Amino acid sequence: MTAFRMRRIATTLALLLGVVGALVASPASAAAADPRITYSVDKPVVRPGETFTVSMALRNTETTGVVFAYQYIEANYPLNTWSGIIEVIDCGGDIADCSHTAKSATFHPRVPIAPGDSRTVTLTVRALPATGTSPAPGVTQPVNWNPYYYYEYDYTPGKPSPYQHGGGPLNWPSPAGNEILY
Numbered sequence: 001m002t003a004f005r006m007r008r009i010a011t012t013l014a015l016l017l018g019v020v021g022a023l024v025a026s027p028a029s030a031a032a033a034d035p036r037i038t039y040s041v042d043k044p045v046v047r048p049g050e051t052f053t054v055s056m057a058l059r060n061t062e063t064t065g066v067v068f069a070y071q072y073i074e075a076n077y078p079l080n081t082w083s084g085i086i087e088v089i090d091c092g093g094d095i096a097d098c099s100h101t102a103k104s105a106t107f108h109p110r111v112p113i114a115p116g117d118s119r120t121v122t123l124t125v126r127a128l129p130a131t132g133t134s135p136a137p138g139v140t141q142p143v144n145w146n147p148y149y150y151y152e153y154d155y156t157p158g159k160p161s162p163y164q165h166g167g168g169p170l171n172w173p174s175p176a177g178n179e180i181l182y
Helices: 003-025
Strands: 037-041 051-059 066-075 086-093 095-100 104-109 118-127 140-143 145-153 163-167 178-181
Touching (some): 051 066, 051 145, 066 118, 104 118
Antiparallel strands (some): 051 118, 066 104, 066 145, 095 104, 140 178
């Protein structure tokens, strides 16, 4: 091989390794978590028939009070399309109201929310008993959540409208979610 050909191969390999390295490093350099909302699940693993609670805390990071807030959460794919795996059975927390369907819930946290304060909403979910469409015994089914939030702040009488901020879907993956063990 000629020296020119060796340099060309070395340059091509270096470029290829650089691209692969950048792709591998991408998840670690993903955007930081949104400081306005935190999420937790009380049980990392449940069995069919057991319940678990999902909590979302909305924190006011603004310099004025939040005067309106809305939060929504739903099971992420594939659970949002499958039946017979989970069922939302209750919603609550520090709220003005909430409503739920079998796989989602809508909340209006209590307002006003002073700067630095937060409101926590909760979702109680039951892992349904195994059926013919459930995973095989010994297999786990990840339960991931897709939340959304919206709030308005800095309301002053006489101003045209308050400032607004929304976020989501946030697509919380399984390490922040939980699993059903069949």
